[in-house]
Amino acid sequence: MMSLRTRKPTGKTPWPFILVEGGEKTGKSWAMAELTASDRIGRAFWLDLGEGAADEYAAIPGADYEVIEHNGTYRDIYDQLTEVRTIAAKAAEAGELPVALLIDSMTAEWELLKDWVSERARESKYAKKLLRDDPNAEIKPAMNLWNDAAERHGRLMRLLMTFPGIVVVTARGKEVAALDNQGKPIPGSKDYKVEGHKNLAFDASAWVRLSRDTAPRVIGVRSVHAGIRPGVDKPVPAPSFTLEWLIFDVLKCHPTTAKPREYVQLTPDxxxxxxxxxxxxxxxxxxxxxxxxxxxxxxxxxxxxxxxxxxxxxxxxxxxxxxxxxxxxxxxxxxxxxxxxxxxxxxxxxxxxxxxxxxxxx
Known part of the structure; x- marks a missing residue:
């Protein structure tokens, strides 16, 4: 008979995984570069995916980060991030300042996987037959191809969610037409959409929205210190927002006590x-x-x-x-x-x- 296994919770604040999203030219990349000027973080690594801003933002006063080079493939990107994770773990074990991993952007990451799905769909024997008859035929990817893309995304997210340091990612966000249950636009109604994998905001431990028209807003955080009650409190405007303020003052993340998020991957038995x-x-x-x-x-x-x-x-x-x-x-x-x-x-x-x-x- 199997014995029950339990443990007492630690109450420690985990390292944050922060999503910063918003429309174009709202300061998402700037906020990440600004964080690297903080004297409360150690080495910072910037992964540029489809944005091309990594070199330019190094001119921000105090910004100090290293650009991760890659060849544009998922495999190389994942391998590079695995190396950064190893560096972050060694820094944490040595009691050094936390390593920060910055990814700009997760919108491009999901677009990369979507392109991979489309290319594989067009390479199937069925698709090749259709394209021989009609080179402009619409090819709908099979569900198993989308499952493969979701698995790759999930693998990357598990690395980020359990990263032994600070993770900040950007994504594009915008208002879109609201749709009814049949997929038809609802006149005069709008929804807001974060562009990327549908679970991106769920997986992040803190979610920030930047705008050209209003002050930055903290949409939600997973924290016992923030005092935001879902369904009761509205998103909090933060006119003086910085990532340093969010990480260390709001989330109370302390380098000597923070730990990676506990995550046990579920496997069917x-x-x-x-x-x-x-x-x-x-x-x-x-x-x-x-x-x-x-x-x-x-x-x-x-x-x-x-x-x-x-x-x-x-x-x-x-x-x-x-x-x-x-x-x-x-x-x-x-x-x-x-x-x-x-x-x-x-x-x-x-x-x-x-x-x-x-x-x-x-």
Whole structure:
């Protein structure tokens, strides 16, 4: 029988992961460069992704940082950040001033991954066939390609969220037309969007918005010291905002007590979930439905093979036929269940959407 494992919480403030977002020319990069002039941080490393501002902002009085060189690929960018993480960990162990990692911007990071998805989609056998007939054909990436991009982004975010020092990233933000449940614009209504991966603001421990028209605003922080109550207090204007003020005065981050955020990556243990219950186990057996779902999970979590892609392409061709009928769409929907889950979801979504044009749901 497994024993319970617990520990007392430390109450220590973790190193911050700060998102600074806003419209164009609002001072996002300036704020990062200004932070490097602080005598409360040690070495600072600037990763420029699609902005080209790293060299220019070194002219700000007191700014002191090193520009990370890379060749523009995800692999090289990630490897460079891993090296910075190693330097930051050694500085923390030695009791030195905290290392600061500055990334400008995460909008470009997600654009890089989106381009990777599009390129891979156009290289599939199905896409090449379409493009031979129509070089301007629209190619919709399969869900498994988006899952791969999300995994790469998640890998980078785990590095940033557990970084043993200060992390500040920028992103572009702007007002966009609000959409209803059917994806249609709502007249006279606006939403605000941070441009980047949809979970970027969730993962940051502090979120700041800069504007050309109003004072900087602290949208939200994960802190017991800030005193901002979600749903009660409005975003806090900060006319004298600096990142140094936010990190050390508001978040109360102290180099001698701060620690990396505790983060345990969750991994599915489906084999154990669906395994037989031992006779001497005091635990109740899983419900039949749960065991069936776990068994299905094991079956569909297998890697996608070339044969799977070929079968999926045949199904896509059937779905996109001009004369496809209800029975054929239903057959494709059912047959997709034999594919790995990511492909099955993609094929079934296509079949369901296509069915709307023939008047009957798949």
């Amino acid at each position: 489906q084999a154990q979930e669906a395994g037989p219950v031992q006779e001497n186990s005091s635990a109740a057996p899983l419900p039949v439905a749960d065991r069936a779902r776990a068994a299905v999970g094991r079956q569909t979590a297998r890697p996608i093979t070339e044969e799977d892609e070929q079968r999926a392409n045949v199904m896509r061709a059937t779905i996109e036929r001009a004369d496809v009928n209800r029975e054929e769409l239903q057959a494709v929907w059912k047959a997709a269940g034999d594919l790995p889950q990511a492909l099955a979801n993609d094929i079934r979504a296509m079949a369901t959407d296509r069915s709307k044009t023939v008047g009957t749901a798949a």
